[in-house]
Amino acid sequence: MSFLQDYLILTKGRNENIQKDENPKSGFSIQQLEIANLSFKEANELQALSKENLIAPILPFKAPKKICTSAQEETDLIINSEYSGKGVKIGFLDSGIDSKHKAFEGITIIEEDFTGEGNGDNINHGTPCAGICFGRALNSKRIGIATGVSEVFVAKVIDNGVGDSGTFINGLIWAFSNDIDIISIAVRIDFSKYIRDLLARDFSLELSTSIALQAYRSTVRLFDEFSSIVSMSSITGKSSLVFAASGNESAGLEFKIAKQPPSTGKDFITVGAVEKKGTGYSICDFSNSEVDLVAPGKDILTVKAGGGTTTDSGTSLATGFAAGVAALWVEKLRENGRNPGFKLIKNKILGASSYSKLNAGFNYSEIGSGIIELP
Numbered sequence: 001m002s003f004l005q006d007y008l009i010l011t012k013g014r015n016e017n018i019q020k021d022e023n024p025k026s027g028f029s030i031q032q033l034e035i036a037n038l039s040f041k042e043a044n045e046l047q048a049l050s051k052e053n054l055i056a057p058i059l060p061f062k063a064p065k066k067i068c069t070s071a072q073e074e075t076d077l078i079i080n081s082e083y084s085g086k087g088v089k090i091g092f093l094d095s096g097i098d099s100k101h102k103a104f105e106g107i108t109i110i111e112e113d114f115t116g117e118g119n120g121d122n123i124n125h126g127t128p129c130a131g132i133c134f135g136r137a138l139n140s141k142r143i144g145i146a147t148g149v150s151e152v153f154v155a156k157v158i159d160n161g162v163g164d165s166g167t168f169i170n171g172l173i174w175a176f177s178n179d180i181d182i183i184s185i186a187v188r189i190d191f192s193k194y195i196r197d198l199l200a201r202d203f204s205l206e207l208s209t210s211i212a213l214q215a216y217r218s219t220v221r222l223f224d225e226f227s228s229i230v231s232m233s234s235i236t237g238k239s240s241l242v243f244a245a246s247g248n249e250s251a252g253l254e255f256k257i258a259k260q261p262p263s264t265g266k267d268f269i270t271v272g273a274v275e276k277k278g279t280g281y282s283i284c285d286f287s288n289s290e291v292d293l294v295a296p297g298k299d300i301l302t303v304k305a306g307g308g309t310t311t312d313s314g315t316s317l318a319t320g321f322a323a324g325v326a327a328l329w330v331e332k333l334r335e336n337g338r339n340p341g342f343k344l345i346k347n348k349i350l351g352a353s354s355y356s357k358l359n360a361g362f363n364y365s366e367i368g369s370g371i372i373e374l375p
Helices: 040-049 126-134 165-177 191-199 205-231 315-333 342-352
Strands: 004-014 028-039 053-057 089-094 108-113 151-156 182-185 241-245 269-277 280-283 293-296 300-303 309-312
Touching (some): 028 165, 053 205, 089 126, 089 165, 089 315, 126 151, 126 300, 151 165, 165 182, 165 205, 241 315, 241 342, 280 293, 293 315, 315 342
Antiparallel strands (some): 004 053, 269 280
8 A cells, every 4th residue: 555645854963063061952953854755664764764863744733722712701911020021032833913913013023924825814813822922002901911022923834724744843943043032832733634634545544543643653752852952052052932832622620631742842831721710720621731831821802813802712822921921031031131041041930930829729730830920
């Protein structure tokens, strides 16, 4: 049975221009990224030939599952911080952005489309996430966290039915190549679509499931390695901090689903969502587990593509929130001419996260280090 599919092939190499620290991966860089149409056998043989090759089939991507929002009571956004993210560069990997929205006036937005569908936000996912991160006030009501950010890079890696791990990796490399400080990722693999595509080839359910599971494992491994390489100053000599949405596949306490790729990258900060209940916060029913920290992600006032505001929910919103708070931390840590790296920023943010606002009965795998706190 002939079976050809496109594979991502990343070749690692030692970058001698980068000084190593205690992390042995910090001296590695991406030497080559290519896409090859290979048979199942050829891909396995190529992987066996060299440990420097990271090979995985290209899997479909999509936005996390849409969450219904009551829109009856918006979560109040109260930001008490002397910092605004001034001078911090933020990157977004999402469905694009409505760059002409009033909430983004005065911000330099550099857009790059990797889907072939053109810039803009056709599915209204990237725009709300960007709004909560750095959107300006509308009608005297605060929208975003990092309102001092003036330069943003947006990689459009998904659209309606378009986008895959290839567009995602290319978008991430583009973001890192622009010396971005904070990157927000709110996309996930569409594993069920990949299985359906295999079944459409007339493969049996058993074979389709086995092929898909192997593809899933190799993709997780690729994102693990890739996150380590790019987070340790290996592309430009400057590190970036990446926040990734854990996903919205869980269904209450009975069915808590683990975080979904690409948030599985071990050097990405995985974000879950909490909601206001009574005087404290509780984990949202939809929020996946195995996260590093949590942020508000239910009934959040933000903006929508085409103009105006909306109330939205999901770990994508929580990730935009966390990325905005991280921008404030970067500004603070850069005071007095300091130049904080990946490790310092990450440790400060995780160390400052707190359980104090959480209602009793939480599970540590669902909330990680706690709710992200402002500097």
